[in-house]
Amino acid sequence: MTLMTEVAGPHFPISATLVYVVGFIAAVTIGSIAWYNSKRPPGWEGKERPDVVPKVDKDQNPGL
Secondary structure, X not given: OHHHHHHOOOOOOHHHHHXXXXXXXXXXXXXXXXXXXXXXXXXXXXXXXXXXXXXXXXXXXXXX
C-alpha cells in the first residue's frame, strides 16, 4: 500500500495548471492592448502602434 501511495501520491491537477497558463496569457494580451491604446509614457509618444494591436476608439459617453 505504501508503494502505491508513493507512485500515485497527491499531485497538482493538470486542469488547474491549464487554467493558470491560459489566464496568464489572457492577462498579458489584454494588458498589452490596454497599454498600447492608453496615453504613451514619457519617451514613447512618437512610437508606432504594432500591427497586431487593434485600435480602440474612446466613446463620447462611456457606459451610456
